[in-house]
Amino acid sequence: MNDQIPVKNIPTVKIHKPEPSKQSDAYTPRSHIYVRAVQGPLELFRRFFGLIFVGIFAILPWLTYDGHQAILFDLYEQRFNLFSLTLWPQDLTLLALILIVSAYGLFFVTTFAGRVWCGFMCPQTTWTFIYIWFEEKIEGSRNKRIKLDERPMDFDKFWRKSLKHFAWIMVALLTSLTFVGYFTPISELFVDFFTWQASGMAIGTVIFFTICTYGNAGWMREIMCTHMCPYARFQSVMFDKDTLIVAYDAKRGEGRGPRSRKMDAETRKEKGLGDCVDCNLCVQVCPTGIDIRNGLQYECISCGKCVDACNETMDKMGYEKDLISFTSEHKLKGEKTHILRPKLVGYAVVMLIMTVLLGVQLANRPALDMDVIRDRNTLYRETSDGLIENVYTLKIMNRTQTEKTYRIEVDGLKDLKITGKTKITLAGGEILALPISVAADAWDLKAINDLVIRVVDVNDSDSVAEEDTKFLFH
Structure with a gap:
């Protein structure tokens, strides 16, 4: 048996490069x-x-709307004004939906035309x-x-x-x-x-x-x-x-x-x-x-x-x-051109679904937003009249473009006492950090107590923002 591998000589292929002088x-x-x-x-x-x-x-x-520039993407203030609508960083999902609808709209038009x-x-x-x-x-x-x-x-x-x-x-x-x-x-x-x-x-x-x-x-x-x-x-x-x-x-x-x-x-x-x-x-x-x-x-x-x-x-x-x-x-x-076809219908359906979701998000978008931050330096303290007090900071945001007056309410404790402003006025788009303290009798308290802090528009009782928090003792 011959172990030698046969070798075949292949002639060198000459590559003909195009002449630049002949190329347009x-x-x-x-x-x-x-x-x-x-x-x-x-x-x-x-x-x-x-x-x-x-x-x-x-x-x-x-264009102006209600005394301000109708369309203004204010990056410094971190808010986008679109006529009566104001978008904040918290509205990232809305921006994502708008971009998705725009993208599928572009895909739909491109597939068709x-x-x-x-x-x-x-x-x-x-x-x-x-x-x-x-x-x-x-x-x-x-x-x-x-x-x-x-x-x-x-x-x-x-x-x-x-x-x-x-x-x-x-x-x-x-x-x-x-x-x-x-x-x-x-x-x-x-x-x-x-x-x-x-x-x-x-x-x-x-x-x-x-x-x-x-x-x-x-x-x-x-x-x-x-x-x-x-x-x-x-x-x-x-x-x-x-x-x-x-x-x-x-x-x-x-x-x-x-x-x-x-x-x-x-x-x-x-x-x-x-x-x-x-x-x-x-x-x-x-x-x-x-x-x-x-x-x-x-x-x-x-x-x-x-x-x-x-x-x-x-x-x-x-x-x-x-x-x-x-x-x-x-x-x-x-041949015949088919207008309705799976790809085109698919883009249209997704675009319609995203548009409906965007509409629902806009319709249910709250005009008022609030965050509650407990004072982390002191869990609780005793006041001069023997009450137990917890301190909170309310971060209240007026998402509308008009001035609003709000009322602060607190529920969850018996005979509680609020120290701080309970009625505030915010300009359109204003964010306010409001410190308040809540006090109650020690006899009515457990170690951890449920508390509800609520902000209500005085002129629109349906515009409410509330958040559950804890009142601590011992």
Whole structure:
């Protein structure tokens, strides 16, 4: 028996690396994408929707409710004001439920209609298109912007670039001031910032978010969507073959190629031409610089600009619209799109359950809260008139936004005596630490006695906070 293992000589495989000079850098992260303007119903809707979104963002912090800023996330005071609702750190479950409902709402919409959040509501997309609008108004159309960047610096190029960046910085500054205004009183912020009376923290925060907005919307743009945003990476988990996506109908469009408008269908068929005239407009209008004809790509944000651009070309050629459209993989294959499906229904059911739980939590949320803290230095003490006394600190919180008057009650002991305030008034959102002492005759006491301390709204007997505690003796 031969113990030798046969050896086979394998020839070395030569690896052919691509030559950098022959590689296009059209879609590399640092390439500048010159987005072409487009008109159409989807673009009009996106602009209208974006205008509403920006308007809501800009107006909300200026609204007042009952004498205070309607929406204020006051981190210093550790409370969030949402019109008549005030949330405290103790309301963490409410915040968790709000985030869960928002997450499942996003999952539901994505499963049904793809990345419409990215294309129509995402702040990164909205502000990027605002910045592109300033580019078009100051530097001109796509071709003019390309030629302008290729030119050496002259006075015309200098003033156009300077004006564009000045406009970008102003938009970024107003955006930053508005955003910070959600966390500090906005009317004071605007006055104090421009008069340099604001705190160093406020000024530093505004400058930081100004730089972020200017960099993200002005310079990084599609890099945020394609390389930094995690949503672009995990969206495929929620997609299925019935999800609405922006897609190119390859069966109808291929083969591509230019042709005369007068060319009839028979001639096109003989030459093997589909409906795609290879005008490349779908690539030129894409804010992430992709070619949708290459299939679904994670860079696509479903803004629909390529749909409008293609439909405009189809109109000019006299062809049927929607060569590129919001459709599903099943529909592209000639199959039926199923709207109701287990995944979509599952997201809807979970979102509904979480919404109901949130509503129940809000409805049962107490307007008054209290904690009782016993004095740990002394278990008990004897007063000058022979009574046994225990000392407590009541931490009372008025969770409403209006002034309230409360009454302090204590039950559980015979002929007890309370020393301290038994009637207090708290402003909206105020927290008060109130020391009281409770005394009783030693003959009526055991070593450990049950005690109930209660705080009652004098104008609303249903608003009550009570806590069981112990009265100690011996």
